[in-house]
Amino acid sequence: MSPDITEPRPRTALGPGPQSSGRPKRVLAAEDNPVFQSMLRTMLTKWGYEAVMARDGVEAWQILQAPDSPRLAILDWMMPGMDGVEVCRRVRAADREPYIYILLLTARTESQDIVEGMDAGADDYLTKPFNAHELRVRLRAGSRILDLQEELLVAREALREQATHDSLTGLLNRASILQALQNELSRADRESQPVSLLMVDLDRFKNINDTHGHLAGDAVLREAARRMKSAIRRYDAIGRYGGEEFLILLPGCEGETARLQAERVRESLAASPFTSGADSVSVTCSIGASWRGRPGISDTDSLVRDADLALYCAKDRGRNRVEMAAAQPPAAGDADLPSLALAVDRH
Numbered sequence: 001m002s003p004d005i006t007e008p009r010p011r012t013a014l015g016p017g018p019q020s021s022g023r024p025k026r027v028l029a030a031e032d033n034p035v036f037q038s039m040l041r042t043m044l045t046k047w048g049y050e051a052v053m054a055r056d057g058v059e060a061w062q063i064l065q066a067p068d069s070p071r072l073a074i075l076d077w078m079m080p081g082m083d084g085v086e087v088c089r090r091v092r093a094a095d096r097e098p099y100i101y102i103l104l105l106t107a108r109t110e111s112q113d114i115v116e117g118m119d120a121g122a123d124d125y126l127t128k129p130f131n132a133h134e135l136r137v138r139l140r141a142g143s144r145i146l147d148l149q150e151e152l153l154v155a156r157e158a159l160r161e162q163a164t165h166d167s168l169t170g171l172l173n174r175a176s177i178l179q180a181l182q183n184e185l186s187r188a189d190r191e192s193q194p195v196s197l198l199m200v201d202l203d204r205f206k207n208i209n210d211t212h213g214h215l216a217g218d219a220v221l222r223e224a225a226r227r228m229k230s231a232i233r234r235y236d237a238i239g240r241y242g243g244e245e246f247l248i249l250l251p252g253c254e255g256e257t258a259r260l261q262a263e264r265v266r267e268s269l270a271a272s273p274f275t276s277g278a279d280s281v282s283v284t285c286s287i288g289a290s291w292r293g294r295p296g297i298s299d300t301d302s303l304v305r306d307a308d309l310a311l312y313c314a315k316d317r318g319r320n321r322v323e324m325a326a327a328q329p330p331a332a333g334d335a336d337l338p339s340l341a342l343a344v345d346r347h
């Protein structure tokens with residue numbers, strides 16, 4: 001049953017003041033009339049909000065465009081420069097996240113006016129002169145909606161993270177790293193830049209599982225992911241391609257630069273043993289690198305296939321090493337040849 005909002009009520013009945021992550025919630029109050037302005041400021045502060053005041057619509061719109069603007073706004077309808085309804089329209093047209101909850105204050109009581117205000121995107125309205133308790137409970141209702149929306153955004157972000165990342169290592173998952181490669185190739189086309197791809201496979205990883213158990217194997221995968229991630233540049237991308245296989249994208253790299261980068265990744269694992277409790281395990285990896293020059297014709301599939309072939313050679317030649325595939329020739333007619341192939345540079 002809803003409480004009678006016109007009745008005075010003890011302060012404690014409304015619980016603690018409105019907070020957002022430990023700070024008082026900020027409320028924008030846009031009002032041109034100095035008497036209403038100071039009333040609003042006093043009430044908001046008393047109710048535990050942080051009041052952010054605007055004297056007209058232009059100022060309100062400026063405040064609401066800032067990235068960290070208040071998410072609750074009380075807008076007077078009639079204001080010089082830009083009225084509250086226009087501010088509403090602009091906020092909704094900007095369609096920003098997180099949502100801004102707008103309460104319109106109006107002296108108008110005609111239902112067609114109310115419809116116009118709500119149509120412009122207001123969430124609620126109060127007619128002047130308004131009852132303080134009513135404003136207070138309506139702000140609380142708005143605040144609850146914003147809290148719910150924040151929970152939804154957090155849940156959506158968690159789902160996105162789950163769908164795009166590998167749960168064991170926290171790296172991009174297979175679909176995402178392949179998508180990143182696809183995006184990078186399109187960008188490289190536009191900017192006429194080379195791209196390299198490393199396929200990394202841990203050496204004799206089955207032995208690690210067999211000797212130390214699967215949990216230790218999992219810990220090795222996590223630590224290997226962490227080390228490789230620290231070994232690459234900020235704008236490179238790394239993902240888990242399969243069990244103990246990883247893909248690393250190196251935008252802007254070709255030939256020797258890619259090989260040096262691959263050596264750095266290899267070294268990051270081989271440099272020191274992995275320790276877990278009393279156990280100490282030496283972990284190495286083999287890396288196959290493919291690259292596309294500028295202009296290049298190779299697509300995602302051919303780069304992956306070529307890196308895979310080069311990786312196979314690295315395994316064949318003793319593991320804990322890097323092998324480069326030759327760059328694909330730029331001639332369009334050669335695109336389908338399984339060429340690449342087999343030309344693996346010796347280092």
Ligand code: GH3
Pocket residue numbers: 168201202203204205206207209213214215216217218221242243244315319
């Ligand atoms: P190579 O040097 O030729 O790559 O030998 P390898 O033992 O690393 O290769 P193989 O393909 O024979 O074995 C890979 C092993 O990785 C087998 C599989 O059980 C293990 N593996 C795959 N995913 C996971 C995982 O998520 N956790 C653990 N602990 N092991 C995994």
Ligand code: MG
Pocket residue numbers: 031032033076077078079
């Ligand atoms: Mg006014």
Ligand code: MG
Pocket residue numbers: 201202243244245
């Ligand atoms: Mg493997």
Ligand code: MG
Pocket residue numbers: 201202203204205206244
């Ligand atoms: Mg392996």
